[in-house]
Amino acid sequence: MNSFLSLAVLTIALSYVTALTQEELDKVREPMLNFIKECSKDYGVSDDELKAIKESGKVDGVEPCLIGCVFKKAGFIDGDAKFLPDKIKELSKKYLSNEEDIAKFGTIVDTCAAAIDEQVTGGDPACIRSKLVLECYAKHREELIKVTN
Template sequence: YKESFHPFIMKCAEEYGITEEQFEEAKEKHSAEGIDPCFMSCFMKESGFFDSAGKFDADKTKEFVDAHLTSERAITFMEAVGSECAKVNDEEVTDGDKGCDRAKLMWGCIQDLKEKMEGSE
């Protein structure tokens, strides 16, 4: 399913000066340290996971999942993200609709969820 994210990652990486390696490394380390949260927001908006107001869009995310993901595990995980991480929309952020703060919160939620799900296997 990585291929389906690739065009969005590349577009935003270019804009924010982040290499694909840096992005992959951050995912592996479960840490967004050194990654511009606005890059994450760009990626979330480009892929439709965030709307133009910088809020998580569970419906659009589900559409993306249905259209691009085939792995049962990836689908289950993304469904969990949809239900568990929608709470980031209720968090107080300082950058309004830019979505950088919210993207950072979303990344944190996704990483926590990943650890929980990996621990329960």
């Protein structure tokens, strides 16, 4: 898996916790947008809808299978639709600015992984788990804002 594609998913998650500096975000912006657009086409999500999601900062309206698509392509979900937190934590070490941010993000990744590490029923497990992970990151947003500011 191309590391820029994997980083796209990391950036999606990190954008909800705002731990990346502008310089760090700039490193992955173009590949991330291409990757998200690819999955958006697969799930009928328009550019305007993506823009609205980004501007709102809320994950409630995000199509779960769009998130699942991004996570699957990045390899953050295995063949059994299980979330792979170690991969996200490893990538974060390359792009977060300092050890405190890395450690805090790692704790949040572990917390979110544990929160969704149960059997999921009703629908595509990869979609459901992906949405739960993104919702969990959004809940922990303030923790990283305090660390990075």
